[in-house]
Amino acid sequence: MLQGRNIHFCISERPIIGEVNIVVAPGELTAIIGPNGAGKSTLFKLLSGDLTCNRGEISYNGKHIAGFKSNQLAKVRAVMPQHSEVSFPFSSWEIVALGMINDPAAISDRDIQAVMEKLQVWHLRAQAYNMLSGGEKQRVQLARVLVQVWKKQAFPRFILLDEPVSSMDVALQHLVLDFMNELKQRNIGILMVLHDLSLVANYADQVIMMKQGEVMANGHVSEVFTNQNLESLYGYPIHVEKHHQGLGLLVHSLPIHHINQRINKAL
Numbered sequence: 001m002l003q004g005r006n007i008h009f010c011i012s013e014r015p016i017i018g019e020v021n022i023v024v025a026p027g028e029l030t031a032i033i034g035p036n037g038a039g040k041s042t043l044f045k046l047l048s049g050d051l052t053c054n055r056g057e058i059s060y061n062g063k064h065i066a067g068f069k070s071n072q073l074a075k076v077r078a079v080m081p082q083h084s085e086v087s088f089p090f091s092s093w094e095i096v097a098l099g100m101i102n103d104p105a106a107i108s109d110r111d112i113q114a115v116m117e118k119l120q121v122w123h124l125r126a127q128a129y130n131m132l133s134g135g136e137k138q139r140v141q142l143a144r145v146l147v148q149v150w151k152k153q154a155f156p157r158f159i160l161l162d163e164p165v166s167s168m169d170v171a172l173q174h175l176v177l178d179f180m181n182e183l184k185q186r187n188i189g190i191l192m193v194l195h196d197l198s199l200v201a202n203y204a205d206q207v208i209m210m211k212q213g214e215v216m217a218n219g220h221v222s223e224v225f226t227n228q229n230l231e232s233l234y235g236y237p238i239h240v241e242k243h244h245q246g247l248g249l250l251v252h253s254l255p256i257h258h259i260n261q262r263i264n265k266a267l
């Protein structure tokens, strides 16, 4: 279990994260959603150990995050931040292989190839990472993260991804989210900051709705993914409906001019 209790974080006396409580369970995909500036990436950095909270406690499998040495923490959780700058001329394969730096015997070259093929980046293995497109870079970074947790372990592991598919095309977004659904069955909990509500509605198990540094709502998608909650979260009308043949959920929002027309008609 990844658990955050009463997490509070300030920058120059300004509270960025209030008193936040969250739980990420192995075997589930938990999505953090919310408007720009809500504190999603800050919470993500606190949970990954990139930032230290002013108050509160973060633990992995019952052990306080501060109690882990960095190589131990790397065996329990793998992190993909929103932006990853690489200042050396690494190839894509070398970036992916960084995922096994703490445990080189944990994964074979064949497994690395399988992960890279699954994410459709094997053909890019010899190319300079810095020359790749945005979506290609994201897939290479994701492969690095997956390599880190590839070896099966007796204890739960966690994958933390901050907007991992933001630069990918729609087909690749579905490929990645579908792959995540496979991975979580290996006793892995996945925490993902996502802006695409349709992906959240159709792939996440749990949703954390963040607004102004606080958790506005938190629970199973079927409970919290309501028109009312989403409108209150974003301050904009959003509609969730079931596909007419039961093939998932459709999430849509109308353009501002149609909303204004509707308001004018109602007046």
Ligand SMILES: Nc1ncnc2c1ncn2[C@@H]1O[C@H](COP(=O)(O)OP(=O)(O)OP(=O)(O)O)[C@@H](O)[C@H]1O
Pocket (backbone or CB within 6 Å): 011, 016, 034, 035, 036, 037, 038, 039, 040, 041, 042, 043
């Ligand atoms: N280092 C910093 N110094 C000052 N303010 C910061 C710093 N980092 C974040 N903030 C502020 O904290 C708030 C939350 O930022 P954060 O990046 O966590 O939001 P977010 O929900 O991830 O937004 P987005 O959806 O735009 O990525 C914002 O108002 C931001 O300006």
